[in-house]
Amino acid sequence: MNPYKILSINKYPTKQDIIQAAAFAMRERKYDIKEIAAAQKELIDPIAGITQEFLQFIDLKSLRDRLDLTRPEAQTVSSLEYLSW
Amino acid sequence: MKKKPQNRDSILAKAEKFFNRENYSLAKREFEKADRIAAQDDITEKIKICVREIGQLKAKDLVKKARKYAKKSKLQEALRCFEQAYGISGEDWIRERIGQLKGDLSGSDSIEAAIQAEASGEYEKAAGLYGQVPGIQKGKDTRFKMAHCLVRAGRYNEAVSAFKDLTLSDYSAMYDCGFALAKVGKYHQCLNIWGSIESDDSAFLKQRASVRSLLAADLYDRFEHSEDFADIYQEGVSIVDFAGDGGIEDLVEYCKYAWIDQLWKEEQYETIMGLLLPFPPEMEADLLTLYAKIFFKLAEISGEHLSDFIMFWLTTMYHPEISGKFSGRPEERDNVRRALIRKAEDLLKKYADVGDKSSKAALACWNVEKKLVEDIQALVGDREDLSGLICSPQFAVRFGKSRQIIQVIRDNRSFFTDLEHYLLTGGYYSSAGPSLFYLENRQYDKALAGLPVFGSYDTGESEFVGYCVERVQFACGLHCLEEGEGLPGQYIETTVNLFNKTSKYEQELIDKAIDSHEPDKLRLYEDVLSELYSRRPTKGIKDALSLVMSRRAILMFNMRQMNSKVLNTTIRKALKLNPENEFARGLLGHVKINVEIEELNHALDRHKMGKACRIAAKSENEEVRDVFFEFMERGLKEFDGYDMDSPEKAFFLRELYKWCADVDESHPILDKINNKTQTF
Numbered sequence: 001m002n003p004y005k006i007l008s009i010n011k012y013p014t015k016q017d018i019i020q021a022a023a024f025a026m027r028e029r030k031y032d033i034k035e036i037a038a039a040q041k042e043l044i045d046p047i048a049g050i051t052q053e054f055l056q057f058i059d060l061k062s063l064r065d066r067l068d069l070t071r072p073e074a075q076t077v078s079s080l081e082y083l084s085w
Numbered sequence: 086m087k088k089k090p091q092n093r094d095s096i097l098a099k100a101e102k103f104f105n106r107e108n109y110s111l112a113k114r115e116f117e118k119a120d121r122i123a124a125q126d127d128i129t130e131k132i133k134i135c136v137r138e139i140g141q142l143k144a145k146d147l148v149k150k151a152r153k154y155a156k157k158s159k160l161q162e163a164l165r166c167f168e169q170a171y172g173i174s175g176e177d178w179i180r181e182r183i184g185q186l187k188g189d190l191s192g193s194d195s196i197e198a199a200i201q202a203e204a205s206g207e208y209e210k211a212a213g214l215y216g217q218v219p220g221i222q223k224g225k226d227t228r229f230k231m232a233h234c235l236v237r238a239g240r241y242n243e244a245v246s247a248f249k250d251l252t253l254s255d256y257s258a259m260y261d262c263g264f265a266l267a268k269v270g271k272y273h274q275c276l277n278i279w280g281s282i283e284s285d286d287s288a289f290l291k292q293r294a295s296v297r298s299l300l301a302a303d304l305y306d307r308f309e310h311s312e313d314f315a316d317i318y319q320e321g322v323s324i325v326d327f328a329g330d331g332g333i334e335d336l337v338e339y340c341k342y343a344w345i346d347q348l349w350k351e352e353q354y355e356t357i358m359g360l361l362l363p364f365p366p367e368m369e370a371d372l373l374t375l376y377a378k379i380f381f382k383l384a385e386i387s388g389e390h391l392s393d394f395i396m397f398w399l400t401t402m403y404h405p406e407i408s409g410k411f412s413g414r415p416e417e418r419d420n421v422r423r424a425l426i427r428k429a430e431d432l433l434k435k436y437a438d439v440g441d442k443s444s445k446a447a448l449a450c451w452n453v454e455k456k457l458v459e460d461i462q463a464l465v466g467d468r469e470d471l472s473g474l475i476c477s478p479q480f481a482v483r484f485g486k487s488r489q490i491i492q493v494i495r496d497n498r499s500f501f502t503d504l505e506h507y508l509l510t511g512g513y514y515s516s517a518g519p520s521l522f523y524l525e526n527r528q529y530d531k532a533l534a535g536l537p538v539f540g541s542y543d544t545g546e547s548e549f550v551g552y553c554v555e556r557v558q559f560a561c562g563l564h565c566l567e568e569g570e571g572l573p574g575q576y577i578e579t580t581v582n583l584f585n586k587t588s589k590y591e592q593e594l595i596d597k598a599i600d601s602h603e604p605d606k607l608r609l610y611e612d613v614l615s616e617l618y619s620r621r622p623t624k625g626i627k628d629a630l631s632l633v634m635s636r637r638a639i640l641m642f643n644m645r646q647m648n649s650k651v652l653n654t655t656i657r658k659a660l661k662l663n664p665e666n667e668f669a670r671g672l673l674g675h676v677k678i679n680v681e682i683e684e685l686n687h688a689l690d691r692h693k694m695g696k697a698c699r700i701a702a703k704s705e706n707e708e709v710r711d712v713f714f715e716f717m718e719r720g721l722k723e724f725d726g727y728d729m730d731s732p733e734k735a736f737f738l739r740e741l742y743k744w745c746a747d748v749d750e751s752h753p754i755l756d757k758i759n760n761k762t763q764t765f
Contacts, residue, residue: 050411051424058349058378060342062371067335074302075295080267082237083288085257 003039272300377401517553631663
């Protein structure tokens with residue numbers, strides 16, 4: 001179960017965000033009422049909330065940031081000469 | 086002789102006969118004769134039919150000839166015949182065939198001209214001429230030649246189209262096609278094709294490197310102007326191994342992570358896993374977190390990767406840098422870790438409850454590994470220099486941390502509660518660790534086969550490997566005993582060593598031996614305990630041996646596979662080992678009676694009455710005397726039927742009286758004998 005998906009909610013929601021999202025999800029009826037309630041409970045509880053945040057999101061920024069994206073010196077395609085085989 | 090003149094009717098009859106037989110030439114001649122005699126409309130009509138049919142036959146013949154010429158590639162002759170045939174029959178299909186033949190004739194001319202143009206370096210013209218060759222004549226060879234000329238003429242886009250439906254089978258065509266692709270900016274496709282060319286030609290290798298460099302530049306362009314990370318990664322990864330050709334390793338790596346971000350949102354976890362395999366040689370915190378999360382998501386979907394999931398999850402949960410991000414407050418951090426571990430455990434239990442053997446094995450491994458990681462975490466404590474060593478044994482093996490962990494374990498022997506705890510922890514992280522995991526899942530053959538051969542492991546781990554060998558051999562030996570198989574001889578030595586290190590395994594063997602109730606298994610346990618006792622004479626082994634020995638003896642006796650004497654000797658031997666053996670002591674009384682009764686019966690059967698009297702008189706057991714007197718009573722009862730004269734009978738009664746009195750002077754049988762004696 002991904003409570004963020006069920007409640008259509010982003011990372012780091014406030015308690016108010018969660019409650020509002022749950023109410024909206026219930027009106028939308030895309031998910032079962034039990035699932036919505038469980039998702040709300042998970043995100044409101046501090047420990048379960050951190051647990052879900054760990055499980056449902058990945059953060060690869062630090063892995064990307066350390067990479068060197070300096071463009072190497074480029075050649076031109078016109079420099080390619082046909083080789084007789 | 087003058088020919089007989091024919092009349093018109095007979096000529097007509099002859100003509101009709103030929104006509105019906107479809108011999109139109111002769112029919113026509115006869116009809117004309119008849120017509121000359123007297124012209125008639127119907128005859129004229131028949132002549133017309135004959136003329137038409139004769140024409141058709143001629144046309145058929147010409148078509149046949151034309152086809153033969155065409156088959157022999159004599160296109161001019163074939164054309165002439167078809168044209169004549171068409172002149173006669175005027176059929177449409179002949180006209181179409183004439184058109185084709187004319188095209189083919191001009192195609193042949195084009196090929197000739199194209200070859201000449203190509204030879205003189207007029208590639209553009211040659212390509213055009215090859216292009217004019219009609220479809221039917223444009224074989225693979227012609228199309229390759231045209232594509233080659235297009236490349237040489239610098240018309241690369243057309244060349245790429247020309248190569249599109251051709252199967253490239255020779256290096257020359259592969260080069261041409263790749264060159265055209267490179268010239269139109271399709272560098273990745275060019276390299277794919279050139280990758281099949283096995284050549285050491287330096288000019289070609291240099292050119293291939295140039296194309297890689299062009300691809301790298303192209304990927305950078307696309308990276309700057311789009312978010313098509315999947316394609317950039319997939320094209321870039323094909324050249325990333327060629328160090329120095331464009332230097333795009335970091336770009337490819339960047340696009341991989343950017344693509345993973347997209348895939349995560351789309352819940353494409355299998356694809357992400359494909360991108361993350363094989364595992365890198367080193368695993369730093371952020372990457373480790375990614376692996377743990379991916380394998381968690383995969384474990385939610387299927388039980389296929391549980392082993393890797395356990396390895397990454399446990400290591401991640403106890404990684405100080407990762408768990409530090411859960412919360413700034415230690416208590417909350419521990420709670421989150423516990424919650425995440427519980428989630429993983431719930432997943433594993435779900436699979437173990439409904440899954441196969443491997444899911445159950447995964448849960449067993451999880452339990453062991455969790456305890457080990459907890460121990461290593463406690464051992465390392467706050468030492469930052471060692472924090473990277475907190476990992477599961479499987480992770481340690483995979484990422485080359487085993488040796489360092491073993492060293493830390495050795496350096497901190499006092500941390501462990503006892504020798505067993507120390508050796509077992511080191512054992513799991515040693516080269517013999519996999520065997521312990523097999524043992525955990527009762528896979529005895531694999532556990533034995535997985536033990537490292539002496540000399541194949543590091544000296545630093547030898548005490549742990551040695552312990553694992555003892556532990557595995559003991560467990561396998563015990564399994565053999567439970568299965569009713571003998572314990573392999575070499576196991577005794579290692580078992581004694583194991584018992585010397587930790588006595589809990591001695592107790593395990595004793596418990597198994599005592600719980601055994603089948604004579605065959607008891608014999609095996611008796612042999613093993615006896616052997617062990619000779620090398621390690623502990624009270625536990627001695628008492629167990631005494632009990633197993635006496636228990637087996639009585640079972641054998643009851644099955645009539647042991648006589649009273651041997652039983653008696655065995656029980657006494659068991660009691661000698663353990664005088665407190667209540668079972669043997671209880672047996673001994675019964676055994677004594679049995680032995681005496683057996684001896685008494687033996688004496689009575691052989692009429693050795695003196696001996697029988699002595700046994701009965703000496704015995705402390707009433708049962709023995711009862712057997713004696715029952716025998717005497719029977720003798721007295723059957724006395725009247727004996728074929729003896731009176732003095733003999735009197736003598737017999739006197740002897741009977743004497744024997745009975747020797748055993749018991751007050752036994753009632755004596756009165757009966759007296760009464761009987763008085764009748765003589």
